[in-house]
Amino acid sequence: MRYIKLNGLEVSRVGLGAMGMTAGYTGSGTDEAESIRTVHRALELGVTLIDTAEIYGPYTNEELLRRALQGRREQVVLATKFGLVSHAGKGAWNLDSGPANIRTAVEGSLKRLGTDHIDLYYQHRVDPNTPIEETAGAVGELIAEGKVRCFGLSEAGPDTIRRAHAVHPVTAVQSEYSLWTRGVEDRVLPVLRELGIGLVPFSPLGRGFLTGTIRSTDQFDEDDFRRDNPRFTGENFRRNLAIADEVQALAAEVGATPAQVALAWLLAQGDDIAPIPGTKRVARVEENTAADGITLTGDQIEKLGSLPPAAGDTHTASQAQMLER
Known part of the structure; x- marks a missing residue:
């Protein structure tokens, strides 16, 4: 595993997102033992960046990581997020990045994670009711x-990033970015590189779509959030299968899996990027981390980058209201 620095913070080139271990996806929360084995295997493979959030569950994802990281905390760059739970009474899925709420949130996360510090603390979504300067100051x-x-x-978005960074240095910005979600390239990524932010x-x-294993939404449980995601429904789903098939075809040429090729393309976009x-599952973390060892040719990178954009929005209309790009 190679390592890079996100504005001074050293992390593994490929990290691990923990959300699906307890929430959101088909099978989430059904096999804690396998989830813990997955975290342990990731650490064995050199993964250091592990990502969670208080909203995942809510709270159960952070609690799971406490159990998984017992005796291993020093091996991890632990990231969690605040701002999607209003602790003053409105509860989960209510934006609140006011200083008082951040104070409550951090104490809860520290306790649930069983640690005395959080390595990377993200504002989960921009709160339009709280000036970003106040959030950054807190x-x-x-x-x-x-x-x-x-x-x-x-x-x-770019303006928020600049204003926050002026109050306190921003180490990293987390955004959706993949072969089929490339909106950050035009406006956000140039600002990050100008300011030295990872x-x-x-x-x-692509929420699993680019692995080539999803051929029907019938594969999803009723509570899988992808069932009503615009990219996974109706004609959009059928059109997007063609993109997954293109990735799969190139993966066959490379001698890798589609997931590895999709990640290798992303890693080729710069040394300031850590997906x-x-x-x-253990098998998937082994597959994903191996992408760090795959080198695509210039022609292969260009071919992947020239794939048509995905059909459909990345979020439902209500979810999109919380995005700032």
Whole structure:
């Protein structure tokens, strides 16, 4: 495993997203033992960046990681997020990045994770009701107190990134980025590179679509959030299968899996990018981390980059309201 620095924070080239171990996807929360084995195997393979959030569950994902990382905390750059749970009464899925809410959130995350500090603390979504300067200042205070090491943003637009960074250095911005979700390239990525901020792509495999294993939404449980995702429904789904098939064809040429090729393309976009493919299975974490050892030719990178854009939005209309790009 290679390692890179996100504005000074050293992390593994490929990280691990933990959300699906407890929430969101088919089979989530059904095999804690396998999820814990997956975390342990990731660490054996050199993965250091592990990502969670208080909203995942809510809370159960952080609690799972506490159990998985017992005796192993020093091996991990542990990232979690605040801002999608309002602790003053409104509850989960309510934006609140006010200083008081951040104070409550961080104490809860520290307790659930069983640690005395969080390595990378992200604002999960931009809160339009709280000036980003106040949010950045509040996280800066936590950093001064030693409860947090680094400040991050998730799905933030260029102006918010600049304003936050002016108050306290932003280490990384987490946004969806993959072969079929490339919106960050035009406006966000140039700002990150100008300011020296790293990029942590989530859903780098298109929520599993780019692996080539999803051929029908009948494969999903009723509570799998992809069942009503625009890219996984109706004609959009059928059109997007053609993109997955193209990735699979190129993977056959390379002698790798489609997931590995999709990740290798993303890694080729720069040494300031550390994707966090999510999984709850040992076999998948082994497959994903092996992508770091695959080198694509210039022609292969260009061919993948020239694939048509995915059909359909990345989020439902209500979810999209929380994005700032």
